Amino acid sequence: MAGESKPKTAKMKDVADLAGVSIKTVSRVLNNEPHVQDKLRNKVKDAVAKLEYVPSQSARSLRGNKSYNINLLCHASDSSYINAIQFGAVIACQKLGYQLSISLLEDLHNHSFDEIKAELEQLTHQHRPDGIMLVAPYAGNRMIAFALKELGIDVVRIGPVDLTADGILVEIDDYNASIELTKHLIDLGHKRIAFVRGLENQRATHVRFEGFSMAMNAAGLTVDPELVVPGSFDFSSGMTAGQTLLAHANPPTAVFASNDDMAAGLVTAATMAGVSVPGDLSVVGYDDSAVATRMRPELTTIHQPLHELGEVAIENLIDSFQHKRTGSSRRVVLDHNFVLRDTTAAPKNK
Amino acid sequence: MAGESKPKTAKMKDVADLAGVSIKTVSRVLNNEPHVQDKLRNKVKDAVAKLEYVPSQSARSLRGNKSYNINLLCHASDSSYINAIQFGAVIACQKLGYQLSISLLEDLHNHSFDEIKAELEQLTHQHRPDGIMLVAPYAGNRMIAFALKELGIDVVRIGPVDLTADGILVEIDDYNASIELTKHLIDLGHKRIAFVRGLENQRATHVRFEGFSMAMNAAGLTVDPELVVPGSFDFSSGMTAGQTLLAHANPPTAVFASNDDMAAGLVTAATMAGVSVPGDLSVVGYDDSAVATRMRPELTTIHQPLHELGEVAIENLIDSFQHKRTGSSRRVVLDHNFVLRDTTAAPKNK
DNA sequence: GAGAATTTTGACAAGGTTGTCAATATAGGA
């Protein structure tokens, strides 16, 4: 009960001796392998419990050429979107006996393929993760995915990636979610609807705009190119977009911002300019991240099951390489939800 | 350039053969050990470069009984405070050849010491990190720190911890920062100043309140117990606190919220109640986290160098066990800044 | 220039696990 002076950890040999079997049998029991009598199996389990034995990860790694480690490749940014996904990923890893580690990747803009590959090789050779998880803004980067494939590392990507992409993909149906969101605005009676794009190197930007356009067209509305403004998925670009749109000679009555952070910036810009939301301007976001319920009015948006995306991603990744299906392709699509809150209303002068 | 069918990784033996030396010499060069001629040293380095050799982490771990892994113990929450610290920690780890992994700890409320220790033993035995980093809300938990100490694991804690605590501590001077912040309100002319506490099991709550009280007393002002309200460091508890305070028969003219999230909730509650900030009510927060500049008006607060806290924490932790100073105690205090923004002004009816 | 002191180098073992393969025990078939 007092200080244990020798926190000497038991090893497999000790368990074997206590159970009166060979270490190989202990190994078999621990890895749930067949060919062990129930009687011995129980003896071993008792010994394991008694000695509080935990296998040495490094020895297993060395012998089995596995690291029991999944690496999450992140960009340096404070994003509650990624935070939530990370959370789900950690849960799944812990459940499956893996460990989630975080690595930061420099900005890879205008880097050549070879440079990117070298960078990734450096990063992965260091700790040799069994798999890598890619989220925005890297999930949609073809060069990264390709480089990792060449390096023989299993990858799971979260979010909308090229339709032709292979590997493991976990996402929601961005296209239809965007249509839903746009329809909501149209159903309220809006006709001049603006769109704030995200980073152009992310497929999310394009898919969401595509859904938006299709919904507009289907309703017989045209997309005014002047009401399509750039953004970079962050708060301040949303503010800028808002200022641009409100300064327009014939401003929109509603805006589709392609994520919540930009929607928040937009609402802030509107409010500061004396434009009331949703009275004078309706705004929708995308993600349902933390900011959506912290701003006022609260944001109408698409809810992405972020924790679940993270969990499912890890589960599929691990399942894939545990069954030696390395290189296999699968695409998992999770459900989204339209969340009606307070930033949308019918336009005034209809 | 095409697909490398054999991504066969070189091992130390290969380097040794190419350089014409023994593997031990290669080992020495790689670990910057003395007793190698410059000539051989260069030969080895060339061979390493040519073969793109990277040592096997698992073999090193097994032999050296190190994991080159630091574990960050987190609570399940979406906190940009922790996010920023994590960021700094990853940077430092990457720089020093370590890996930062994330683990989630269940809520440990009303768990006995033995239960906590068992839980931590389970967690750490799995992957045997070389060190553990503790942040809020666990940094100040005495039982966790003590259990880890008994388990023989090096720990670094971020944030205000007991004055008598040993181990490695990295923090800012919360006491004096709180005094500064309070003085600012007092200097503006405020007399009825409220205080929103954080979680009671965190030392930050107590230190900040202590600073607040001292500053009030020093200025000859009394702290009205009715204006000291509870909180839990999150947005919604800030809103609740705001509602409570505004409903008071004799409401305060200023509020010290013990972190930014609560300050944001408070400002939101005030705005919704038609109380203008800073016109009718001044508000200060603490941390200078992302929300501080995304809310309107922007928040007057104390800036904590979060990235730096994370970096310095990791550096000290690694330095400590690399020099076999396991168990050594040190306390690093980083600079903070008072950040004047738009949520504070002189009271109206002075 | 010979012997001692020091520096440089390498052979070998050890670290804890799992894969391979052979040995043993059990079950099945004639």
Place this chain on the structure above:
DNA sequence: TCCTATATTGACAACCTTGTCAAAATTCTC
């Protein structure tokens, strides 16, 4: 009952690095 087929078990090597210690090479001292 004996032989074959199958299930169970264990001995040993291998994974790749680093610590130990001894051997070899170099430098120093008188």
